[in-house]
Amino acid sequence: MSTTDRLIPDRLRSPMEQRLKSWETLLLLVAIGIFVANSFASPYFLNAWNLSDATFNFTEKAMIAFAMALLIISGEIDLSVASIIALASTAMGAAVQIGVGTPGLVLIGLSVGLLCGAFNGVLVTRMGLPSIVVTIGTMSLFRGISYIVLGDQAFRGYPESFSWFGQGYVWWVISFEFVLFAIIAVIYGVLLHKTNFGRSVYAIGNNATGAMFSGIRVQRVKFILFLLTGLMSGVAAICLTARLGSTRPSIATGWELEVVTMVVLGGVSILGGSGTIVGVVIAAFVMGLVTFGLGLLNVPGIVMSIVIGALLIGVIALPRLWSMWRAR
C-alpha cells in the first residue's frame, strides 16, 4: 500500500481462468455426464437422426429463453410467453382460413408477438406495475382470447411451404429449427456480452436506481426487452405451429415455466444482475437430453417433469452443498 505511483492492473484473474471456474463449466460437465449416461442406457440414443429429433425438445423454448434471460438479468420477468404463442398461433390459424400465404403468416406471427410484448412493456415501464403481476395477468388474457376464438376446435390447413419452418432440414440431420436456434443464440450472446445495450441490461439488473443515476434510460431498455421476449415468442409460435400443423388453444401450455427453468438452470440469477447466454445454451441441451433420454426409456411425461424439477434444484443446490461441505 505505498503512496507512490502505482499501476492498477486491469484484471487479477484472466477471463479464461474465470471461465473455467464458472457455473457454465459445471453445467457443461453435467451435460456431458447426461450424454454419456444416456448412451449407455439406450442403444437408440447414439443415432444421428434420433439426436436430431431430440433437439426439437428444446429449440423453440430456447429461442424464448434467450430473450427471457436478458429480461430476467434486468430484474423483470415475462410469464405470458406461452400464452403469446397461443395467441400468435391462433392469429395465424385464423389467417389461414381466409387464405393468407406463408409470408403473410410469418408476418402475422411476428407482429402478434411484438404487440403482446409491447402491451406487457407499456404496463410495466409506463405505468410502473410489477412485471410478475402484469404478465400473470396477460398470461390468462392472451390465452383466454385463443379459447374464445377456438373453443374446443382447432385451426388446420397450413400451407405446405409453411410447415418447413417446423419440419424442414437445412442439411442432412440439421433441421431449420436447430439452425435458427444457433443463429439466435449467437445474436443474443453478442447482444448481451458485446454491446452497450447488454452492458446496460447488467447495470439495470444490479442496481436500477444506480443505472438511472448514471444516465441509462432504464425504462426504454426494459421496454425493448419486453418487445424482444414477445418477438421471440412469435418466432417460437411460427416454428411450433409449423411443426404441429395445427393450432389448438392449449398449444404450448406450461412452457413459461419450462423457459424460466431453462434460464435459471443456465445460471441466470432470478434476482437479476448476472448470467450468460452460454449458460442458457448448455441448459437447453441438458433439458433436451434429459427429456429425450427418458423418452427413449419409455418414462412417462409426469415422471419427466419430476426429473426436470429435481435436476433444477439439484444443479442449483450443488455448488452450495459443496461449499458447505468444504467449510466443515
Next chain:
Amino acid sequence: MLQHTDTALPSQGMTLDQAVLALHGITKTFPGVKALSEVSLSLYPGQVTALIGENGAGKSTVVKILTGIYQPNGGDILVDGHPTPFPTPQAAADNGVTAIHQETVLFDELSVGENIFLGHAPRGAFGLIDRKKTTQMARTLLDSIGANLDPDLKLKDLGIANKHLVAIARALSIEARVVIMDEPTAALSHKEIEELYELVESLKAQGKAILFISHKFDEIFRIADNFTVFRDGQLIGDGAISDVTEAELVKMMVGRDVSQIFPKRTPNVGAPVLSVSGYAHPTEFEDINFTLRKGEILGFYGLVGAGRSEFMQSLFGITRPSAGSVEIDGTAVDIKSPADAVDNGIVYVPEDRGKQGAILDLPIFQNVTLPSLGRISNKGFLKLAEEFKLAREYTERLDLRAASLDTHVGNLSGGNQQKVVIAKWLATQPKVIILDEPTKGVDIGSKAAVHEFMAELAAQGLAVIMVSSEIPEVLGMSDRVIVMREGRIVAELADADLQPETLVRHAAGI
C-alpha cells in the same frame, strides 16, 4: 502484555485486565488482502474509546469481528479478560456487545416499537408478541435516550434523524455493556449531534464501555477518553486522548503530515454556463434563481431538509420541476431524465453512493464507463481495450486505490468508491458537475484529495456546484455560497460575507 512499543497507558489508571472487552493480536485476512494484522484494542467501563483511521484502515472489520459477523483468523477476543469467541452475532449480543452501524437495517413497514424489539420482542400468551408491552417498553427506552417518538408510528413516516434514534434505541434494547457507534453523527444536524453527545455522556455514566468511530476530530476530542489509531490494518498507537494533539493523531492516521488547509486557488471565473430561473417543485423547493460560471465553485449550504439535494436531483432530471427554466451556455434545455442531463453536460455525484452513485456489484471499469458507453464502442459494439483505457485514464487521475480495475466497487473503501463515481462523471467530459456532500464518510486523506481535485477541476474551467453541510468545507472551497432554507434561496454570499456566523444565521433563519 502489550505487543507494540509506542503505547501509552489508558487514562484514569485503567489496566488491560479491567477492560470489559478487548481484542488481542487479532488478524483477519480476506482473499488477497490482509485486513487486520495482529491488532489489539481495549474498551473500559464508563469510558469512550475513539477508533481512528482512514477508510480501509480496518475499522469496519474490527466492528464486524466485535459483533460476531466476521471470524478472526488469529488472536483472541477477551470478555472480562477471558478468551471468548463470538461465532455468531447472537454470541456477541449475549456477551453484551451492541452496535449502532453507519447504516442500520431498519424496516419501513414495521412500527418504531417493532423495529426496536425485532427478534427479541416481549412475548405474551401462546408465545405471541405482546404488542402492548412492546409499545410500553419501546416508550421507556426512547424516553431514556431523550427521543420523543410514538412507538406505534410506522418507520417510513419518520425523518432520517428520527430513524437514527430508532437505530440507537434498537442497539440499546439488549442488555448492553459495550456500545459500538460507527460514525453516528454522519447524517445528523448540529442540534441532533448535541443530543447524541448527551446520550453518550449518559451511557458513560451508566458504566457502559463505548467504542466511537468517527472522522471528525472536534467530536473525538470532545467526547473520547481514549484513542486507538489504525493504519492499513495495523495498530499504530493508542492511549489517553488528553496526551495527544490533533496534529499527532492526524500524523498517526495518515503516516505523514497533512495540512488540513484547503487548497489555495485563484478563481478564474469565466462566462455563465448554467442559469436557472423560477425553478420550482410542488413540495420540495420554489423560486430558485442563480447563474453558475465557468471555473467557479458554487457552494450550497443549508440545514438537512433545506431542499438542496432535492433541487439538485431535479436539475439532474430525477424529478420533474413544476415551473422554471434551465439554460446551458445560453440555450434553453429541457431535462427530462438523467440521460438528458448527461447529454447536456450536467452530472451529479449523489450523497448516497451505495444506492445511487455506484453499482456496487459491477467492477470498477464498468462503473466508470457506464455513462460513456457511446465513446468506447463502435455502432453499439463495445471495444474492451478502449474501455479499460478510458477507465484507467480517469481512475489514475483520481489516484484510485484498488487491487485491479476488475474489482467490484462494493469491495472498495468509501473514499475510493467516491473516486470511482467522480471518475465516471469526468469521463463524460461534463460542463457542470454537482457534488452532493462529496466528502461525507470519507477519511481525512481522501478528503484532502477530493478538495484538491475540485480545485483542479475548477481551474480547468469546469463549473462546480458543491452541496455541503460542513461549514469549513463550504467556506474553504467555495467562491460564492448560496444558502437555502425550507426550499428557498435565502442568501447569496461572497467575499467578506463568507463568515461561519453569517452562514448559520441565514440557514437557521435567525
